Every structure is written in C-alpha cells, then in structure tokens.
Amino acid sequence: xxxxxxxxxxxxxRAELITDPPDVIVGQxxxxxxxxxxxxxxxIYNVRxxxxxxxxxxxxxxxxxxxxxxxxxxxxxxxSVMFSWDYKVDGGSGDQLTxxxxxxxxxxxxxxxxxxxxxxxxxxxGS
Numbered sequence: 001x002x003x004x005x006x007x008x009x010x011x012x013x014r015a016e017l018i019t020d021p022p023d024v025i026v027g028q029x030x031x032x033x034x035x036x037x038x039x040x041x042x043x044i045y046n047v048r049x050x051x052x053x054x055x056x057x058x059x060x061x062x063x064x065x066x067x068x069x070x071x072x073x074x075x076x077x078x079x080s081v082m083f084s085w086d087y088k089v090d091g092g093s094g095d096q097l098t099x100x101x102x103x104x105x106x107x108x109x110x111x112x113x114x115x116x117x118x119x120x121x122x123x124x125x126g127s
Contacts, residue, residue, distance in 0.1 A: 012040035013047065013075075015103050015111035019118045024089055027063075030118050032085045034068075036103045036111065041077035044105040048072040049083050052101040060091030060120050075105070095120040 016035045024030040032052060038044050049068055066086045073081040089097060100115035 012038060012042075012044060013103060013105060013109045013111045014039050015049075015114045017099060017101065017114040017116045019097075019099060019116045022118055023121050024118045025123055026090055026093070026120050027088070029086050029088050030097070032087065032099050032116075034083045034101065034103060034114065035080055036073075036075070036083065037080040038075035038077055043074060043076050044107065044109050045074045046072050047075050047081065047103060047105040047109070049101050049103045052085060052099055054100070055098045056091065056095060058092050058095035060089065060095030060097045062097070063088040063090045089118070089120060091120045093120060093122045 014037045018033045018035070020031045020033065034049050036047055048071065054062055064087065068083040068085050070081070070083065075081060096117050096119050098115055098117040100113055102113055103111045
C-alpha cells in the first residue's frame with residue numbers, strides 16, 4: 001500500500017489516498033481509502049470526499065462501484081477520518097488503474113488532489 005501522492009493542506013484539510021491491494025487480481029475487489037486530517041485547531045464540519053475518479057492504462061476499468069463509508073464526518077482540530085470504497089475491477093494483466101479525488105468541508109475547506117494506483121494481475125501471473 002504505497003502512497004502515490006498526498007494533498008497538501010492549503011486551508012486546514014490534508015488527505016492521503018491508498019489502494020489495497022496495490023496489485024489486484026482481475027475480477028476481484030480493490031479497496032480505496034482516503035485518510036483526511038484536520039490540520040487546524042477549529043472544528044471543520046461535514047467533511048466528505050468528492051467523487052472519486054479513475055483513469056486506466058489499457059483496458060482496465062471499474063466494474064462495480066460503492067458509495068464511500070462514512071458519508072461525512074465533523075473533524076475537531078487534529079482529528080482524522082478514513083473514508084473507504086470497495087470496487088470490483090477488470091481489465092488486462094499489467095493495466096494500471098489510478099484513482100484520484102479531493103475532500104471538502106463546510107466553510108470552503110478543501111484538500112489538494114490525491115491519487116494512488118493499482119496494477120491489475122491475472123491469477124496466473126504469480127503475483
């Protein structure tokens with residue numbers, strides 16, 4: 001689970017995106033987790049991720065989508081929340097799916113764009 005990039009805290013929220021597993025078997029699930037932290041001292045209300053996007057190399061694609069859990073959170077200063085999605089993926093061996101998104105909160109709070117990737121493998125790849 002290597003973090004590809006993290007969103008800098010431009011105004012109180014910071015995020016990291018992690019895909020698990022980083023190498024997923026074609027036709028199986030990948031979990032995407034977004035860890036969002038309030039880097040300020042005041043409470044930020046209604047923190048939630050915006051739509052999670054994905055880009056693929058080759059024929060890789062998301063077969064089924066889930067809503068993120070939890071729906072939203074109120075974060076006291078220094079607190080964090082982890083949002084997660086489960087996706088079923090398909091495509092060819094070696095295809096890479098890159099997921100990206102941002103999180104926002106009431107009052108104009110926002111993270112920078114965060115992203116991470118999974119590489120698709122066939123069960124016979126030995127990975």
